[in-house]
Amino acid sequence: MDTSYLQQIKQRYGIVGNAEGLNRALDIAVQVAPTDLTVLIVGESGVGKEVLPRIIHDRSSRKHNKYFAINCGSIPEGTIDSELFGHAKGAFTGAIGEREGYFGAANGGTLFLDEVGELPMATQARLLRVLETGEYIRVGESDVKMTNVRIVAATNVNMQKAIREGRFREDLYYRLNAIPISLPPLRERGRDIEMLFRKFAYEITEKYRMEEVHLTPDARDLLLKYKWPGNIRQLRNLTEQICVISREREITADTLRLYGVTDDSVGGGLVSAAMGSSSETHSYENDRKQILQLITSLGKELKELKDYVYGSQQIHPSLPTNTDFIQHINADGTIQHINMPSAYTKGNMEAAPIQEFVEQQAVPVQDDEQSLSIRDMERSNIEKALRKSHGNRKKAAQELGISDRTLYRKIKSFGIDA
Numbered sequence: 001m002d003t004s005y006l007q008q009i010k011q012r013y014g015i016v017g018n019a020e021g022l023n024r025a026l027d028i029a030v031q032v033a034p035t036d037l038t039v040l041i042v043g044e045s046g047v048g049k050e051v052l053p054r055i056i057h058d059r060s061s062r063k064h065n066k067y068f069a070i071n072c073g074s075i076p077e078g079t080i081d082s083e084l085f086g087h088a089k090g091a092f093t094g095a096i097g098e099r100e101g102y103f104g105a106a107n108g109g110t111l112f113l114d115e116v117g118e119l120p121m122a123t124q125a126r127l128l129r130v131l132e133t134g135e136y137i138r139v140g141e142s143d144v145k146m147t148n149v150r151i152v153a154a155t156n157v158n159m160q161k162a163i164r165e166g167r168f169r170e171d172l173y174y175r176l177n178a179i180p181i182s183l184p185p186l187r188e189r190g191r192d193i194e195m196l197f198r199k200f201a202y203e204i205t206e207k208y209r210m211e212e213v214h215l216t217p218d219a220r221d222l223l224l225k226y227k228w229p230g231n232i233r234q235l236r237n238l239t240e241q242i243c244v245i246s247r248e249r250e251i252t253a254d255t256l257r258l259y260g261v262t263d264d265s266v267g268g269g270l271v272s273a274a275m276g277s278s279s280e281t282h283s284y285e286n287d288r289k290q291i292l293q294l295i296t297s298l299g300k301e302l303k304e305l306k307d308y309v310y311g312s313q314q315i316h317p318s319l320p321t322n323t324d325f326i327q328h329i330n331a332d333g334t335i336q337h338i339n340m341p342s343a344y345t346k347g348n349m350e351a352a353p354i355q356e357f358v359e360q361q362a363v364p365v366q367d368d369e370q371s372l373s374i375r376d377m378e379r380s381n382i383e384k385a386l387r388k389s390h391g392n393r394k395k396a397a398q399e400l401g402i403s404d405r406t407l408y409r410k411i412k413s414f415g416i417d418a
């Protein structure tokens with residue numbers, strides 16, 4: 001791919017990185033910009049979705065008309081129809097004047113519907129109609145109005161799953177997804193991570209006339225290994241914190257660890273390998289230390305979650321009280337409870353190899369009503385907190401009274417789209 005024109009775009013919009021997935025996303029955005037096709041941008045939170053609709057608008061024939069970015073997840077359900085489609089005077093209590101709505105105001109221009117997966121079902125029906133026919137009706141009116149708006153939507157939600165669960169209309173999804181663009185998570189962008197660190201560090205140290213910071217080789221390695229659940233947004237915040245707070249300007253891996261950059265693969269390979277559910281073959285001896293640390297922290301976090309969800313109640317009656325356990329979902333969806341004597345979760349296991357231990361201790365339990373409802377409760381509490389914080393995991397974790405890491409692990413384990 002000739003990337004020289006991409007470099008110009010990156011410069012203009014302050015985009016840093018050369019990862020293949022980023023270049024591909026930008027390239028598709030450029031190709032599709034002059035058309036009126038609807039675009040759906042998909043990617044985890046913090047991967048940089050918001051710049052793409054702007055690029056698409058600026059490179060389209062609509063560029064002299066209006067561009068609005070609307071966060072569908074932050075508008076209350078009761079007012080979203082009126083915000084998007086407008087309302088007549090007196091359409092509902094409090095509707096003193098009339099309102100044009102974004103679809104009217106953006107006529108001839110572009111609307112960016114961010115977090116489109118959060119749209120209520122009723123609004124989805126209105127959106128489908130305007131996408132298909134250009135027609136819409138303001139709240140409290142019966143006249144049909146026409147508009148010519150190009151839609152770019154974005155989501156961090158797994159839309160297929162939202163469709164399966166009845167939260168998103170399949171027909172609307174296919175209509176929105178005319179041109180899909182996917183942005184890769186930061187952990188898959190390799191050397192871009194360091195470039196981004198340098199960019200953010202440069203910006204902040206310049207702005208406040210601070211001494212420059214530099215990364216040591218071990219710090220660079222750690223940045224590459226870390227999973228970055230909050231992606232580029234998280235990296236930016238972390239870099240800013242370090243630049244402002246750290247007295248040491250030579251940033252080592254240990255300094256990064258102080259700011260929460262961990263070595264372990266959060267919720268990933270090591271745990272599943274230890275539990276024999278991964279096809280990856282790990283050298284157990286090399287990983288042993290890390291696995292032990294992981295089990296220790298898992299035990300603590302499970303306890304935390306258990307306390308939060310059930311108070312002092314015991315989770316599963318068949319488990320003795322002096323036992324912590326790990327609930328493991330097998331590949332086929334059945335649930336396995338693995339007993340962990342407290343000694344193990346306190347980190348003083350010296351002898352038995354983990355794999356052997358897990359195999360001996362694994363107690364398959366029926367995926368019965370009780371364990372289902374327990375999982376449902378946990379899941380629904382987490383989803384509620386995430387909704388309340390509009391996907392802000394830090395706030396959601398605070399709300400739940402658990403650590404960010406516990407929340408992240410739970411989100412992964414439940415397959416929640418956050």
Ligand SMILES: Nc1ncnc2c1ncn2[C@@H]1O[C@H](COP(=O)(O)OP(=O)(O)O)[C@@H](O)[C@H]1O
Nearest residue numbers: 014015016017045046047048049050051232233
């Ligand atoms: N490739 C990139 N280069 C520079 N900054 C980026 C890049 N990608 C994202 N950012 C910055 O990261 C932050 C999060 O991006 P945003 O578009 O809001 O993410 P999303 O909408 O996917 O959650 C923003 O401050 C954005 O400017």
Ligand SMILES: [Mg+2]
Nearest residue numbers: 046049050114
């Ligand atoms: Mg966003």
